[in-house]
Amino acid sequence: MCDSCDCGSHGESVIISKPGADHKHSPTHSRTVQLEIDVLAKNNEIAARNRAFFASKGILALNLVSSPGSGKTTILERTIGDLKGQIPLAVIEGDQQTLRDAERIEATGIEVVQVNTGTGCHLDGEMIHRAMHQLTLEQDSILFIENVGNLVCPALFDLGEAAKVVTISVTEGEDKPQKYPHMFRAATLCLINKIDLLPHLDFDVAACRGFARQVNPELEFIEVSATSGEGMGQWYDWLRTRCI
Amino acid sequence: MHEMSLAMSIVDLVMEQSTREGEVDRVSEVEVEVGNLAGVLIDSLEFCLEAAARSTLLEEANFKIIPTMAQGECPSCRASFEVASLYAVCCHCGAAGVTISGGQELKVRSFVIEEK
Numbered sequence: 001m002c003d004s005c006d007c008g009s010h011g012e013s014v015i016i017s018k019p020g021a022d023h024k025h026s027p028t029h030s031r032t033v034q035l036e037i038d039v040l041a042k043n044n045e046i047a048a049r050n051r052a053f054f055a056s057k058g059i060l061a062l063n064l065v066s067s068p069g070s071g072k073t074t075i076l077e078r079t080i081g082d083l084k085g086q087i088p089l090a091v092i093e094g095d096q097q098t099l100r101d102a103e104r105i106e107a108t109g110i111e112v113v114q115v116n117t118g119t120g121c122h123l124d125g126e127m128i129h130r131a132m133h134q135l136t137l138e139q140d141s142i143l144f145i146e147n148v149g150n151l152v153c154p155a156l157f158d159l160g161e162a163a164k165v166v167t168i169s170v171t172e173g174e175d176k177p178q179k180y181p182h183m184f185r186a187a188t189l190c191l192i193n194k195i196d197l198l199p200h201l202d203f204d205v206a207a208c209r210g211f212a213r214q215v216n217p218e219l220e221f222i223e224v225s226a227t228s229g230e231g232m233g234q235w236y237d238w239l240r241t242r243c244i
Numbered sequence: 245m246h247e248m249s250l251a252m253s254i255v256d257l258v259m260e261q262s263t264r265e266g267e268v269d270r271v272s273e274v275e276v277e278v279g280n281l282a283g284v285l286i287d288s289l290e291f292c293l294e295a296a297a298r299s300t301l302l303e304e305a306n307f308k309i310i311p312t313m314a315q316g317e318c319p320s321c322r323a324s325f326e327v328a329s330l331y332a333v334c335c336h337c338g339a340a341g342v343t344i345s346g347g348q349e350l351k352v353r354s355f356v357i358e359e360k
């Protein structure tokens with residue numbers, strides 16, 4: 001905003017106005033229309049419709065977010081392998097390009113739809129609405145929505161989910177919650193993944209939890225390894241208690 | 245980043261509303277309120293708005309971005325002050341756990357139409 005100072009309220013000084021009354025040469029007549037509409041109102045409306053649909057069918061929809069590569073798809077693969085046959089499951093995969101993650105899920109034998117956002121860096125309510133139409137969503141099922149790997153804008157765009165689950169892997173910095181506080185504030189559960197690698201790293205789990213709790217005192221944590229399976233039982237228990 | 249999709253939403257929203265206003269020649273101004281904790285980069289939003297407005301009624305519009313600040317209240321000394329981050333501590337006594345309100349706004353306040 002300002003190159004020479006950090007002051008947060010500097011914005012006002014850079015407003016360059018051209019009030020309508022100054023348009024002396026304009027043959028038109030200006031009129032101000034008051035609006036006061038939230039820019040995200042349309043998305044929020046669609047998300048609310050998705051949410052009502054999920055509620056009517058007893059579907060638990062979860063919005064899975066993380067930085068690229070924290071292990072969302074691997075967690076899903078393992079979860080599906082362990083829960084298939086016990087709870088009906090479906091997946092919506094969000095990526096900018098490629099069908100790769102959807103193909104990985106397809107290989108587990110459950111229904112999946114890929115949403116490619118192109119240059120878009122997040123899923124939105126309408127994309128989920130459209131994807132839902134491609135799925136046979138069963139009564140009392142779980143719908144996992146893997147968002148685009150990005151901790152910034154998925155925090156802004158409601159999809160109609162029951163909860164956001166944020167994954168951080170121990171190969172990232174434990175200060176991630178400080179760098180992306182909006183997402184950690186918006187999340188209900190934080191999965192700390194790749195704990196099989198902890199012996200080789202100096203990731204401070206307690207510090208990471210502490211940073212996240214500062215912005216979200218209610219945030220729950222489960223430590224898991226999607227590759228070894230450690231801690232996954234706790235995640236399944238979390239899912240089961242949410243399902244009913 | 246998401247500023248582009250927000251900019252497109254803003255342009256769409258104003259276009260949609262302006263069609264209800266009769267014979268509109270063009271939109272000359274749009275006032276957008278952006279909270280300092282809304283997760284939006286104002287510079288980037290301004291840039292994207294210009295791009296999103298191209299070849300629309302808003303092509304020549306002046307986008308006025310009005311920044312608003314989140315307010316914090318200290319849990320221990322009760323002071324209230326403007327906060328610049330979700331990690332704010334009290335600027336009077338240093339206490340953590342500041343209660344934050346506002347700062348998340350992202351809305352179109354008004355726009356100005358030029359009528360024929």
Ligand SMILES: Nc1nc2c(ncn2[C@@H]2O[C@H](COP(=O)(O)OP(=O)(O)OP(=O)(O)O)[C@@H](O)[C@H]2O)c(=O)[nH]1
Pocket residue numbers: 066067068069070071072073074075101148149150193194195196197224225226227228
């Ligand atoms: N050691 C270890 N590696 C893991 C674990 N979980 C995932 N990985 C590895 O991390 C890499 C990325 O995993 P993905 O599941 O593709 O991550 P993602 O979050 O889906 O990535 P994007 O969709 O690109 O954002 C892969 O090489 C995985 O094998 C884990 O628990 N331990």
Ligand SMILES: [Mg+2]
Pocket residue numbers: 072073074101146
């Ligand atoms: Mg993935």
Ligand SMILES: [Zn+2]
Pocket residue numbers: 120121122153154245246
């Ligand atoms: Zn985005």
Ligand SMILES: [Zn+2]
Pocket residue numbers: 129133
């Ligand atoms: Zn529909």
Ligand SMILES: [Zn+2]
Pocket residue numbers: 318319320321322323334335336337338339
């Ligand atoms: Zn204080």
